[in-house]
Amino acid sequence: MKLFVSEGNPHCLKVLAALELTAVKCDVQYVNHEDKVVQFLSHPALPAVLLPNGQQLFSANAICRYLFEVSGQNCNDHCNQWLEWEVTVLQPALLRALRTAVLQGKGSDVSQILQSPLNFLDQSLLKGSKPYLTGEAVSVADVVLWATLHPILSDSSFTIGEHPSVKAWFDQVAAVHSCQSAVQKVLQGKGLQAMKSYMQRQPAPPNSQCRDAQPCNNNPAESEERQHSVSEEECEEAALTWSKGLSSCPATDKQHPILPQEGKRNVLVTSALPYVNNVPHLGNIIGCVLSADVFSRYGRLRGWNMLFVCGTDEYGTATENKAREEGLTPQQICDKYHAVHSSIYSWFQIDFDFFGRTTTEKQTEIAQNIFWRLHEHGYLVEDTVEQLRCENCQRFLADRFVEGTCPHCSYPEARGDQCDKCGRLINAVELRDPQCKVCRQTPVIRSSKHLFLDLPKLESQLEQWLEKSTSTGDWTTNAKQITHSWIRDGLKPRCITRDLHWGTPVPHPDFKEKVFYVWFDAPIGYLSITANYTNEWEKWWKNPQQVELYNFMAKDNVPFHSVVFPCSLLGAQDNYTLVNHLVATEYLNYEDTKFSKSRGIGVFGDMAKDTGIPSDVWRFYLLYVRPEGQDSAFSWADMAMKNNSELLNNLGNFINRAGMFVTKFFEGCVPVMELQREDKELLAVVGWELQQYIQLMDKVKIRDALKHILNISRHGNQYIQVNQPWKKIKGEESERLRAGTVTGVAVNIACLLSVMLSPYMPLVSQTIRDQLNAPQSCIYTMLQGGGTFVCSLSAGHRIGTVSPLFQKLEAEQIEALKKRFGGQQAPLQSTSSTPAAAPVAAIKVAAVEGGHSEKAEQLAKALAEQGDKVRALKAQKAEKDVIAAEVSKLLELKTQLAVAEGKNPEPTSKKGKKK
Numbered sequence: 001m002k003l004f005v006s007e008g009n010p011h012c013l014k015v016l017a018a019l020e021l022t023a024v025k026c027d028v029q030y031v032n033h034e035d036k037v038v039q040f041l042s043h044p045a046l047p048a049v050l051l052p053n054g055q056q057l058f059s060a061n062a063i064c065r066y067l068f069e070v071s072g073q074n075c076n077d078h079c080n081q082w083l084e085w086e087v088t089v090l091q092p093a094l095l096r097a098l099r100t101a102v103l104q105g106k107g108s109d110v111s112q113i114l115q116s117p118l119n120f121l122d123q124s125l126l127k128g129s130k131p132y133l134t135g136e137a138v139s140v141a142d143v144v145l146w147a148t149l150h151p152i153l154s155d156s157s158f159t160i161g162e163h164p165s166v167k168a169w170f171d172q173v174a175a176v177h178s179c180q181s182a183v184q185k186v187l188q189g190k191g192l193q194a195m196k197s198y199m200q201r202q203p204a205p206p207n208s209q210c211r212d213a214q215p216c217n218n219n220p221a222e223s224e225e226r227q228h229s230v231s232e233e234e235c236e237e238a239a240l241t242w243s244k245g246l247s248s249c250p251a252t253d254k255q256h257p258i259l260p261q262e263g264k265r266n267v268l269v270t271s272a273l274p275y276v277n278n279v280p281h282l283g284n285i286i287g288c289v290l291s292a293d294v295f296s297r298y299g300r301l302r303g304w305n306m307l308f309v310c311g312t313d314e315y316g317t318a319t320e321n322k323a324r325e326e327g328l329t330p331q332q333i334c335d336k337y338h339a340v341h342s343s344i345y346s347w348f349q350i351d352f353d354f355f356g357r358t359t360t361e362k363q364t365e366i367a368q369n370i371f372w373r374l375h376e377h378g379y380l381v382e383d384t385v386e387q388l389r390c391e392n393c394q395r396f397l398a399d400r401f402v403e404g405t406c407p408h409c410s411y412p413e414a415r416g417d418q419c420d421k422c423g424r425l426i427n428a429v430e431l432r433d434p435q436c437k438v439c440r441q442t443p444v445i446r447s448s449k450h451l452f453l454d455l456p457k458l459e460s461q462l463e464q465w466l467e468k469s470t471s472t473g474d475w476t477t478n479a480k481q482i483t484h485s486w487i488r489d490g491l492k493p494r495c496i497t498r499d500l501h502w503g504t505p506v507p508h509p510d511f512k513e514k515v516f517y518v519w520f521d522a523p524i525g526y527l528s529i530t531a532n533y534t535n536e537w538e539k540w541w542k543n544p545q546q547v548e549l550y551n552f553m554a555k556d557n558v559p560f561h562s563v564v565f566p567c568s569l570l571g572a573q574d575n576y577t578l579v580n581h582l583v584a585t586e587y588l589n590y591e592d593t594k595f596s597k598s599r600g601i602g603v604f605g606d607m608a609k610d611t612g613i614p615s616d617v618w619r620f621y622l623l624y625v626r627p628e629g630q631d632s633a634f635s636w637a638d639m640a641m642k643n644n645s646e647l648l649n650n651l652g653n654f655i656n657r658a659g660m661f662v663t664k665f666f667e668g669c670v671p672v673m674e675l676q677r678e679d680k681e682l683l684a685v686v687g688w689e690l691q692q693y694i695q696l697m698d699k700v701k702i703r704d705a706l707k708h709i710l711n712i713s714r715h716g717n718q719y720i721q722v723n724q725p726w727k728k729i730k731g732e733e734s735e736r737l738r739a740g741t742v743t744g745v746a747v748n749i750a751c752l753l754s755v756m757l758s759p760y761m762p763l764v765s766q767t768i769r770d771q772l773n774a775p776q777s778c779i780y781t782m783l784q785g786g787g788t789f790v791c792s793l794s795a796g797h798r799i800g801t802v803s804p805l806f807q808k809l810e811a812e813q814i815e816a817l818k819k820r821f822g823g824q825q826a827p828l829q830s831t832s833s834t835p836a837a838a839p840v841a842a843i844k845v846a847a848v849e850g851g852h853s854e855k856a857e858q859l860a861k862a863l864a865e866q867g868d869k870v871r872a873l874k875a876q877k878a879e880k881d882v883i884a885a886e887v888s889k890l891l892e893l894k895t896q897l898a899v900a901e902g903k904n905p906e907p908t909s910k911k912g913k914k915k
């Protein structure tokens with residue numbers, strides 16, 4: 001066996017380390033970077049190994065794996081997964097980092113490029129709590145990842161943030177003698193500079209940002225770079241794929257009820273169930289239903305057997321309050337707002353297979369069944385709780401409906417769960433002078449017996465399941481982190497009953513006046529909604545062997561889906577399907593503030609349709625700014641800009657031009673195409689973008705995948721611009737032929753774009769296919785496997801009538817919309833004659849708005865947001881220091897507001913405040 005390596009080649013480091021570590025017998029030959037060791041490749045590929053049977057390996061990871069296997073150390077699934085991650089995420093990022101550092105001298109960019117993969121590695125090592133990646137001993141995965149990271153992590157001139165687990169692991173592997181010796185051989189003690197000559201010979205890497213969790217770089221210059229690095233083989237392969245044309249597709253019409261099928265990928269998709277007591281805002285829409293819809297549509301196009309369910313979450317205090325506010329019964333509120341939700345989602349083209357609700361008999365039946373199973377297996381415990389009860393309102397008060405004087409700092413407006421002044425957590429019964437926030441009467445303390453889900457008893461089962469689910473499924477990083485922090489802090493029993501009327505009744509005779517807590521009840525809604533769709537619901541929900549479950553939500557919902565609900569199902573011991581892929585977004589904010597249902601801040605689902613902007617454009621923009629990895633913001637000005645630049649000038653312009661050339665220059669029929677090198681390069685680049693799109697969509701990176709669609713139309717526009725078919729069509733025969741080829745390739749790219757757009761902009765996608773008269777099978781063919789870009793509109797194909805797809809959004813129009821819709825939520829027409837009571841927070845804001853300056857208004861807003869932030873952090877059980885820092889900002893804002901309102905910044909007496 002012979003191994004060929006070159007000095008200064010970073011890929012050779014891992015191979016030499018693996019060779020020494022495994023002690024496999026092998027001749028090592030040093031060659032130049034340009035030497036073509038593997039004859040049948042058009043470009044030099046090093047390292048390479050010549051095996052005893054004459055075959056060659058020329059992927060560094062494959063060589064390492066081979067060496068370990070020969071020495072009897074096989075790579076298990078976990079190890080394979082790390083190798084996969086290294087090659088698809090870490091290595092592209094590292095090469096980019098090396099490129100910027102070594103060739104462009106921009107060492108400061110390295111940290112940003114590597115932040116996301118290093119965070120991921122750090123978290124995984126922390127969670128795995130083993131010295132090495134796959135266990136107690138060094139594996140091929142450790143060698144490969146260590147070698148990739150070595151050039152950067154061993155150079156102290158880079159500051160790349162704190163990754164304590166990575167550091168400990170890296171130092172351990174670096175201390176292995178074989179690794180040190182490999183470093184010496186490859187870098188010759190010259191550090192990064194040893195790699196300069198190798199790096200200079202490498203083509204610019206593809207836009208690898210889009211492969212990991214970082215925001216996608218949408219820079220056309222980088223796409224151009226990718227085009228220049230296409231090899232001869234890639235061109236030929238792309239042309240061969242293209243020439244295969246369409247394959248016939250199986251029937252894709254949905255047959256209800258959709259049930260799991262043998263031999264199919266059966267995918268059950270749930271979107272979090274939005275609360276029925278209000279109109280959903282844009283944050284709710286992107287956080288759950290729209291994201292789930294895009295993934296379900298994509299899955300269907302891929303030929304997976306998908307079922308997508310959702311519905312309204314209808315029980316709980318919030319509904320009771322809304323009913324009181326609107327002078328309706330809770331049931332009337334549910335009926336009214338369920339219809340409002342349905343109509344909003346249908347306008348947004350959310351293609352549920354079933355949109356149900358939680359106030360149904362099936363819900364009672366299934367929730368009570370799970371309850372009894374938990375009871376039977378000893379996972380419920382009783383405890384007595386002291387609560388505040390308002391005799392005037394005749395109900396126990398949830399924490400957020402009581403206010404009083406803080407027992408710690410005497411602040412008179414402390415809430416039932418915390419004091420906004422001193423930041424301490426409060427038990428509502430400890431408040432001095434408590435008041436019911438609805439009627440302002442003084443509540444009394446009553447003891448009440450409740451049932452608790454014994455989470456500590458279920459903890460080990462939960463951890464075992466989590467280990468498997470998070471390592472085999474696609475859980476977003478925030479979902480893993482939030483879950484991890486809950487487990488880290490230790491699980492406590494959780495109360496699952498409430499002294500309310502509006503809820504699923506607790507069936508136990510000792511608790512017959514009580515109902516289930518909404519967060520025990522709501523996720524059971526997924527099951528009952530499916531049961532209302534089909535009697536055979538258990539084929540989805542008691543079938544983990546055959547079904548893969550995706551849950552879509554935003555970060556605040558995570559612990560209920562990753563800890564509490566799985567514990568309910570595990571404890572019930574009925575072979576329930578548990579979540580395999582927990583997909584949580586961060587938050588979408590509104591301009592520079594937070595969406596707020598109670599204060600009516602932001603754009604709400606019902607307003608969107610009144611703007612006159614098509615629902616596909618709303619979908620596009622929300623998906624373009626989908627809070628993947630970090631919070632993002634809806635901005636009117638940005639929406640107009642993205643519409644005008646990306647949809648109109650880029651995507652729409654390309655598709656329209658391609659179609660118009662066919663219409664104008666070729667009488668509506670796709671011309672003959674004779675592919676040249678330049679066309680094949682484009683096919684390869686477009687094929688590569690398609691593959692990236694599929695890889696990202698498979699991993700539910702919806703926002704990043706969208707950027708690849710836009711890259712394709714950018715490539716297409718550039719191709720048209722360079723080739724100028726409108727000029728060539730007037731030239732000689734060969735030029736006219738060239739105009740035909742360019743037009744034919746372009747219109748086929750337009751067809752591909754319609755397929756890729758389908759999950760995002762269903763109407764626009766269908767309109768493009770109608771305009772191109774494209775065969776239905778194009779969708780099926782192009783999304784098969786890892787993505788195949790074929791010629792679907794062959795020469796002679798007659799297209800339909802082409803017309804523009806998008807309209808410009810003018811600055812004045814957007815300003816007017818912002819004024820009209822950008823502030824407060826318009827009240828929905830109430831069906832009762834009683835005027836709707838304004839929520840408490842809204843009254844406070846209104847008071848400030850009425851009497852004081854704009855500054856006070858801004859501060860009031862900021863204060864409310866900061867209050868939300870503090871509460872969210874507490875709910876997420878964030879670190880104490882983090883909470884304390886945010887509480888001190890909150891207090892500072894409070895003082896500033898008091899000053900802006902001309903008041904004494906010290907807390908005023910409650911009596912004075914009320915006046």
Ligand SMILES: Nc1ncnc2c1ncn2[C@@H]1O[C@H](COP(=O)(O)OC(=O)[C@@H](N)CCS)[C@@H](O)[C@H]1O
Nearest residue numbers: 272273274275283284287288313522553554587588
């Ligand atoms: N600002 C936001 N950005 C993204 N996603 C958000 C935002 N605010 C909330 N959400 C998510 O929306 C859905 C629905 O939220 P809602 O408060 O109406 O309902 C619930 O949280 C529960 N009824 C869910 C029971 S399964 C949710 O996923 C939020 O995380």
